[in-house]
Amino acid sequence: MLLDIKGLEVKLEEEDKQILKGVDLEVEAGKVHAIMGPNGSGKSTLSYVLSGRDGYEVTGGSARLDGVDLLELEPEERAAAGLFLAFQYPVEIPGVGNMTFLRTSLNAQKKARGEPEVSSADFLKLVREKAKSLQIDPDMLKRPVNMGFSGGEKKRNEILQMAILEPRMCILDETDSGLDVDAMKLVSDGVNALRDAGRGFLVITHYQRLLNHITPDVVHIMSDGRIVKTGGPELALEVEENGYGDILGEVA
């Protein structure tokens, strides 16, 4: 199993607030899983806990990537192991150029995996090619990371990072929010281009719209810190039409 989450329970470190109350989720290599669910149900928390953000305490359960215990690893080790999170709110970093950021990230991962670093020339070529396919203006690459980027540009920048880092397991947290129709298509094409037998996706979204472009194999509904229902693509359509009321009523 590529990503294997069992009974994951998470509370906030600072407060006595349980957010994840036993999440069970398996993502196989080659598959796209979608997670939908009401605001505040714990979707972003799940993605942050998997990527190793501070501020949470795991009180139970496990999360493994290719059999490796993710929760034991530092965030950078998880990245080197192949985990990638496209942030719901990408972070602005003044003073750090986008190119420096991309190259440092790629080389850090390569180094951690014992692979040779990429040369400047190869790196430039790689970035130019990927940026072009996402229609990212080369000028944007010269600016500091996400500084002055529009909401949609930030999301495209996340996908650019994903395309360059080529992670095994990609988590996309509301990458569709803030995207116009054309950008949604570009981003989806970017994701679809990466779909292959060895790679898994976990796509968090509120809208069926994205799933029209990135057809999921499995759809999960998350509510109050648990996966409460799992089905095929038709589950997303059901949410789109009727909201969460029926589904949540059914499982309650």
Place this chain on the structure above:
Amino acid sequence: MAKAALKQQKTDATEARLAGLRLPESGAWLREAREAALGRVQAMGLPHRRDEYWRFTDPTSLSAAEPAPAALFDPQEAPLFDSVDRLRLVFVDGVFDAEASDDLALEGIEIERLAEAGAKDIHWARDVYGRLEAQGHEKTDRPLAALNSATATDGVVIRVTGTPAKPVHLVYERASERADAVLHHVVKVEQGASVTLLETGPGAARLSTGLEVDVADGAACHLVRVQGRDHERRAETSVFARLGTESTFKTFTLTFNGVLTRNECVVELTGDDAVAHIAGACLGAGKDFHHDDTVFVTHDAVDCESRQVFKKVLRNAATGVFQGKILVRKGAQKTDGYQISQSLLLDDDAQFLAKPELEIYADDVACSHGSTSGAIDPEALFYLRSRGVGEVEATNLLTLAFVAEALEEIEDEAYADELRERLAGWLERHAA
């Protein structure tokens, strides 16, 4: 303590300190200048913790008769600006080393040793030596600068008449653990001329430098300084610059380590449309690191621009101080004055003390100042780590980004790049 008692205490301490003092032998005009400077020290008294601009920094070890010894340090790296074609003037423990220095002849610039210039009956330097320093006390006493003018044992006087093909590099080396060096340089950049000065190295266990720069109309002076990495060294530097019409003065100082550094910079914009940029960055670790930038910019003409940009990276209980003032005199309309001082505190024990001030007597001016103190942004750090960048490397990257704004003040990219590399090296070595 009552004011009178404090004053008496200062007078007594100053008299005791100056009692055995003998001014260096010099020719007529220089002797006069030294005596006048000594008179200023006596009148002002040596600095005291209670003085307004010494509250954050203890001056005792700077004004004491004897310096504290400081271990010699071999940085084991290439000398700074080694790849630049430059005219090197080497001082070892504050004494000019002619052998180690380059030939002083260079088109567009006249360089003399202070003692030679001082021995002449008539010399242009007479109108600058101690003069800019004396004017610099108008609002605030700067007794250590006056003491420097009085007691400097060596230095150079430089007159720039054209645009010399290379920069002049003042190299301050050390040989002894106990040297107390007092250097004073005078620079006059004539109308339309332009020069770049580089100044690097620790210089002595205790180094005092005075630099007076007279920038004539349409002239330009760039000064890039890097203070030595010797952990135990102390330094007190004073730069006084006077700017004529449409002239430019830009300075950047990078400081690594040292137990105590006090860098004062006093700039007076006296001609219209003059531009002054004063910037600096320091990196220090440990409770013994104390770094103080004290800047005073006076606008006394119309349409002038001044910028102060200071960044301090402090770790492990290090202390940073910034005291910066912009004074806009009556009639100095259209003044554009900017001041920012920021510290990056890499742990909870480091501290930054700031005293930003504006004093404005003109009504049509744009002046702003700001001071911030903060830690590494945890969101940015996590973002980098989530992309695979290790914690130390990510912290260093964010630290370099923090300092980058100050480095941008350096006009010449090549110098900025070299300093950036040194910074990165320091960060790597000091990584937690």
